[in-house]
Amino acid sequence: MRDTIPADPDHFEVNEINRVRRVHDRGRYDKATIHAFLDAAVACHIAYTIDGRPYCTPTAFWREGDHLYWHGSSASRAIRNQNKGLPVCLTVTHVDALVMARSGFHHSINYRCVMAFGTAHAITDRAEKLRLLDNFVDRIYPGRSKLIRHPNEQEFKATTLMGMEMETVSGKIRDKHVADEEEDYEAVPAWSALYPITQVIGEPSDCARQLPGLTRPDEMADFVPGTRLDELMTKTYRKTFGE
Amino acid sequence: MRDTIPADPDHFEVNEINRVRRVHDRGRYDKATIHAFLDAAVACHIAYTIDGRPYCTPTAFWREGDHLYWHGSSASRAIRNQNKGLPVCLTVTHVDALVMARSGFHHSINYRCVMAFGTAHAITDRAEKLRLLDNFVDRIYPGRSKLIRHPNEQEFKATTLMGMEMETVSGKIRDKHVADEEEDYEAVPAWSALYPITQVIGEPSDCARQLPGLTRPDEMADFVPGTRLDELMTKTYRKTFGE
Numbered sequence: 355m356r357d358t359i360p361a362d363p364d365h366f367e368v369n370e371i372n373r374v375r376r377v378h379d380r381g382r383y384d385k386a387t388i389h390a391f392l393d394a395a396v397a398c399h400i401a402y403t404i405d406g407r408p409y410c411t412p413t414a415f416w417r418e419g420d421h422l423y424w425h426g427s428s429a430s431r432a433i434r435n436q437n438k439g440l441p442v443c444l445t446v447t448h449v450d451a452l453v454m455a456r457s458g459f460h461h462s463i464n465y466r467c468v469m470a471f472g473t474a475h476a477i478t479d480r481a482e483k484l485r486l487l488d489n490f491v492d493r494i495y496p497g498r499s500k501l502i503r504h505p506n507e508q509e510f511k512a513t514t515l516m517g518m519e520m521e522t523v524s525g526k527i528r529d530k531h532v533a534d535e536e537e538d539y540e541a542v543p544a545w546s547a548l549y550p551i552t553q554v555i556g557e558p559s560d561c562a563r564q565l566p567g568l569t570r571p572d573e574m575a576d577f578v579p580g581t582r583l584d585e586l587m588t589k590t591y592r593k594t595f596g597e
Numbered sequence: 598m599r600d601t602i603p604a605d606p607d608h609f610e611v612n613e614i615n616r617v618r619r620v621h622d623r624g625r626y627d628k629a630t631i632h633a634f635l636d637a638a639v640a641c642h643i644a645y646t647i648d649g650r651p652y653c654t655p656t657a658f659w660r661e662g663d664h665l666y667w668h669g670s671s672a673s674r675a676i677r678n679q680n681k682g683l684p685v686c687l688t689v690t691h692v693d694a695l696v697m698a699r700s701g702f703h704h705s706i707n708y709r710c711v712m713a714f715g716t717a718h719a720i721t722d723r724a725e726k727l728r729l730l731d732n733f734v735d736r737i738y739p740g741r742s743k744l745i746r747h748p749n750e751q752e753f754k755a756t757t758l759m760g761m762e763m764e765t766v767s768g769k770i771r772d773k774h775v776a777d778e779e780e781d782y783e784a785v786p787a788w789s790a791l792y793p794i795t796q797v798i799g800e801p802s803d804c805a806r807q808l809p810g811l812t813r814p815d816e817m818a819d820f821v822p823g824t825r826l827d828e829l830m831t832k833t834y835r836k837t838f839g840e
Contacts, residue, residue: 371650376670397692397706401644401653407614408651410644410688412710427619445653449640452798457745458734459752463640467655491701501787502700503778509702532804544744545811547801551826553692556793561775568788583794 371471372524382525391468391525392417392446393591394584396494400424401443402474404435415444416493418595420520422470423477423486428514436474436516444470444518448584452549456534456542464548466527472518483515489594490515496593497573553583614714615767625768634711634768635660635689636834637827639737643667644686645717647678658687659736661838663763665713666720666729671757679717679759687713687761691827695792699777699785707791709770715761726758732837733758739836740816796826 366372366383374381382388398415401408411432415424422444426433436442451464477483488499505513532546557579558570570577576589609615609626617624625631641658644651654675658667665687669676679685694707720726731742748756775789800822801813813820819832 376673396695397690397708399642399644399653399655399688399690401642401651401686403646403649403651406646407684407714408644408646408686410642410653410686410712412642412688412690412708414706430619441650443644443651443653445642445655447640447642447655449796452639452737454738454741455745457748457752458730458742459748459756461734461737463657465640465655469653471650487701491704494695494704495697498697498787499701501785502698503781503785505700505702509700513702531802532806534804534806538746539806540808542744542746543808543811544741545813546804546807547813548804549801549820550799551796552799553794553796555695556795558790558792559774561777561789561791563775563777563782564789565783565786568786570788570790577792 366520366523368524369522372469372522374524374526377528380526380528382527383523387527388468388523388525389417390588391448391466392422392470394448394588395446396583396587398424398444398446400432401445402432402436402440404431414490415446416490416591418486418489421517422472422520423490423515423517425487425490425513425515428512433514433516437476437514440474442472442474442518444472449551450529451551453530453532454544454546454548455532456538456544456546460532460534462528462533464528464530466525466529468523468525470518470520471522472520474516474518477515477517483510486515486517487513492594493591494587495574496590497571501571555579555581555583555586609763609766611767612765615712615765617767617769620771623769623771625770626766630770631711631766631768632660633831634691634709635665635713637691637831638689639826639830641667641687641689643675644688645675645679645683647674657733658689659733659834661729661732664760665715665763666733666758666760668730668733668756668758671755676757676759680719680757683717685715685717685761687715692794693772694794696773696775697789697791698775699781699787699789703775703777705771705776707771707773709768709772711766711768713761713763714765715763717759717761720758720760726753729758729760730756735837736834737830738817739833740814744814798822798824798826798829
């Protein structure tokens with residue numbers, strides 16, 4: 355897919371696959387922005403094709419460098435097919451606001467999203483897979499892999515860890531307020547506003563079989579009820595992988 | 598795709614496309630559940646294939662009966678290709694909780710999701726398209742189509758409205774607390790808990806060019822800052838389309 359080494363290591367190359375065509379000023383190709391959108395998320399949607407039919411599956415994922423990782427049951431249809439080396443599109447979306455306008459045409463949603471194209475493959479090296487499975491837990495809950503029981507042989511085999519290099523990527527963002535046709539501001543007496551939307555974590559609910567004396571580990575100090583999930587996931591990501 | 602009329606009109610038929618294989622007790626096929634998951638959402642991800650390459654695009658959508666609708670720029674690559682009658686998978690996901698366990702294997706996310714398979718087509722009938730575009734606005738903001746300027750000819754042509762019959766559908770849900778291997782509850786001294794995740798609307802921010810005297814319409818009384826988006830969208834949906 356990539357014929358040449360990109361001239362700028364801080365940007366993804368723009369090509370016919372990833373070029374943002376509609377409202378192209380919303381397009382983003384710089385790695386700093388794309389990494390920020392990805393690392394603020396815990397879940398994505400992955401598109402893949404089996405027997406000519408497209409599927410769109412939600413799953414948890416994370417990024418390391420220019421690679422994205424996710425996992426699944428070794429027996430699942432999706433994973434068995436991706437395992438063969440399947441082209442996929444992994445998309446991450448943050449919904450940031452509902453935007454009401456004075457015409458239907460200008461109603462909108464503020465969002466940040468990334469579409470990453472690559473070829474999925476299974477991670478088969480044992481040590482690498484174990485290391486990545488630990489990172490998968492720590493990326494959400496810093497330091498947690500050291501506290502929990504490690505995978506037994508059955509669990510290890512039952513889990514397929516998938517990865518892909520981000521071969522072609524685009525980010526897209528709308529972060530504007532109401533934007534109407536000039537004549538509509540005066541002519542249309544409709545109350546128009548923007549409602550921010552955030553995803554937040556609530557109060558933790560302890561496992562009913564918690565051993566006595568256990569409390570939230572210090573490394574999870576950022577898990578404060580009411581915290582935005584995107585901001586929390588950015589913090590936990592950096593705690594685990596650095597800036 | 599459907600060879601026979603389903604025996605039960607309240608359920609989607611289960612076949613090789615939509616059968617939930619992994620953790621199959623999480624599968625849902627009854628229309629009441631699937632409609633509830635869909636109507637609580639404002640956005641979805643749509644998978645489609647162009648030249649053998651899968652794409653996964655986030656977009657706003659809504660349901661009427663067994664049909665799903667979304668829109669896009671008539672000039673966009675995604676819409677131009679779907680327009681031809683393209684198989685798509687439209688997926689809606691609600692992330693409900695992060696679930697920490699005593700092994701990596703049992704860490705999980707609570708979620709509700711729907712995967713709907715069908716063939717996308719453009720709505721070309723003028724009256725039908727106008728009616729649906731109004732519903733698209735009202736589905737989020739009840740009664741708003743009566744307050745705003747209607748599409749002019751240029752906007753009408755620039756917008757392609759897409760629809761599909763849900764030919765094959767599955768829902769899937771995880772709504773459990775921590776579920777560990779029996780021996781791990783005692784053996785692993787790791788604090789384990791569930792963090793609920795909700796998407797909420799915040800305080801509205803008025804358009805800077807609001808005409809004097811305008812306030813939130815009575816039909817939007819459910820837009821109370823702090824309200825969960827899924828509960829709000831369920832209410833606005835029912836206000837517009839009935840129960």
